[in-house]
Amino acid sequence: MKKNLFAILPVFLFLSCKEDTTPSWLEIPSIDLETNEVIEGSDSQGITDAWVYMDGTPIGAFELPCKIPILAEGEHSFLIYAGIKNNGINKTRTRYPFYERFETTLTLVKGQITTVSPIVNYKTNLVFELKEDFENVGIALIPEIISDTPIVFIEKSMYPEIVKYGNKCGAVFLTTMDSLFKASTQSDYDLPKGEEVYLEIDFMNSNSMVTGVIAKTSSSYIEHTPYVIMPAQDPATMVWKKIYIELTEDVSWETLATSYEFYLLSILDSDKTSGVIYLDNIKLIHYQ
Numbered sequence: 001m002k003k004n005l006f007a008i009l010p011v012f013l014f015l016s017c018k019e020d021t022t023p024s025w026l027e028i029p030s031i032d033l034e035t036n037e038v039i040e041g042s043d044s045q046g047i048t049d050a051w052v053y054m055d056g057t058p059i060g061a062f063e064l065p066c067k068i069p070i071l072a073e074g075e076h077s078f079l080i081y082a083g084i085k086n087n088g089i090n091k092t093r094t095r096y097p098f099y100e101r102f103e104t105t106l107t108l109v110k111g112q113i114t115t116v117s118p119i120v121n122y123k124t125n126l127v128f129e130l131k132e133d134f135e136n137v138g139i140a141l142i143p144e145i146i147s148d149t150p151i152v153f154i155e156k157s158m159y160p161e162i163v164k165y166g167n168k169c170g171a172v173f174l175t176t177m178d179s180l181f182k183a184s185t186q187s188d189y190d191l192p193k194g195e196e197v198y199l200e201i202d203f204m205n206s207n208s209m210v211t212g213v214i215a216k217t218s219s220s221y222i223e224h225t226p227y228v229i230m231p232a233q234d235p236a237t238m239v240w241k242k243i244y245i246e247l248t249e250d251v252s253w254e255t256l257a258t259s260y261e262f263y264l265l266s267i268l269d270s271d272k273t274s275g276v277i278y279l280d281n282i283k284l285i286h287y288q
Contacts, residue, residue, distance in 0.1 A: 023069035024108035026052070027115040030064055031082045033099070033122075040122050041131040042165050042281040044202050046242030049083025050118075051095050061093065073108045080104075080118045087228050088243040096244060097196050098123055098285055129189045130284035134170040140282070141170075141183040141264065149178040154278065162278060164240050165202065170279040172266065174207055179268035181277070184214060188259035192286055193252045199245040199262060200283040206235040207266055207275025213247055214261040215254035223263070224250055232269055240278075 033045035050066060052059045054076050061083055062068060080102040086092040102118035132140045134153060143150050154171045156163035163169050172181045191197050199211065210226035228245050251260060262284070268275055 020110070021071065022110045023071050024073050024110050025113040026068045026070055026078075026106070026108070027113050028052075028062070028064060028066050028068070028080070029115065029117055031080070031102070031118045031120060033082075034119050035122060040126075040128060041283055042133060042202075044165055044240075044242055044281045045082075046084060046244065047082045047096070047099075047120075048085055049093055051081035051083050053079040053081075067113065070108060073110050075105060075107050077105050078103070078116070080116075082118075082120050084244045086244060086246055088230065088245075096198075098126055098198065125288045127286055127288055128283060129191070129286065130185065130187075130282060132282040133166055134168045134280055135166050139170065140185050140187060142186045143181070143183045144263075147180055147182045149174060149181050151181075151183060151279070162204075163280075165280050172277040172279070174266065174268045174272075174275040174277075176268065176273055181266045182263060184263035185261045187261065188216065189261065189284060190258075191247070191251045191260050191284075193255070193257075195248070195287055197247040197251050197284075197286040199247055200242065200281065200285065201230075201245065202240055202242050202280040202282075203230060204233070204238050204240045204278040205230060205266075205276070206232055206238055207269050207272065207277055208232045209264060209266040209277055211245060211262060211264050213250040214263060215251075215257035216259045216261070217254070217256045218258060222254060222257070224253075226265060232272075232275065235276075240280075242281075 028050045031047045033043045035043040049061050049063055051061045081095040082099045083093055084096045086094045099120045100123050102120050106114050151170045151172055153168050154162055156167045209230045211228055212226035213224045215222040
């Protein structure tokens with residue numbers, strides 16, 4: 001059963017036994033994303049939670065889909081924020097800072113379910129430093145010298161069961177002979193220190209993968225140890241996932257850095273003879 005993840009205030013208040021405690025129910029099946037594809041890229045999203053406020057008072061954060069009991073009736077205003085698993089970790093759930101909140105007014109009826117399916121948008125004051133959707137021939141991620149396998153294009157016309165977004169995605173195939181993949185962006189991104197920076201990646205993988213930041217100063221090239229791991233999925237049941245990787249601390253740590261890159265790294269897992277990683281909709285985002 002879906003549950004209130006970490007309710008900020010109890011939904012039920014202490015009432016005398018004579019009062020009617022029949023709740024109204026607010027149901028949120030999902031929260032979707034709508035984008036301006038030219039500016040913001042694909043509308044793929046990995047929204048897992050709803051952070052709900054009623055009349056300005058926080059009710060709690062709820063894993064989607066959810067049905068929330070509320071001891072109130074009549075017309076009320078609601079604010080609903082899209083929540084994510086920060087860095088893909090269950091215990092670090094948070095509101096995604098780059099999505100606008102959803103606002104609505106609903107009429108609650110005791111004993112009845114009121115359903116709302118919010119649609120959110122990216123905020124307007126964002127910079128999309130990178131939008132890699134693998135639709136064009138030239139891509140932002142360039143294999144490094146140590147990499148013995150490239151990124152190739154997978155086309156939907158030939159593999160409709162693989163490509164989920166657009167007409168193409170990227171793919172990396174690993175074997176015992178070609179067991180190392182490492183690619184970096186090769187571009188200098190001017191990222192703000194002390195402010196939120198996120199890397200979004202859609203992926204489907206039968207081999208583990210990590211990502212990290214490269215900081216450039218006037219005299220050095222500093223590659224940070226990767227700290228976010230995307231574990232391998234079972235090849236028989238693997239699906240597309242989305243991860244939101246917060247780069248804020250990594251970017252702010254290098255106070256003398258003038259620009260940044262990021263890299264992806266995958267080495268064939270020790271228990272495998274082959275593996276594959278599919279990639280799509282890579283975005284690097286921060287505030288203006």
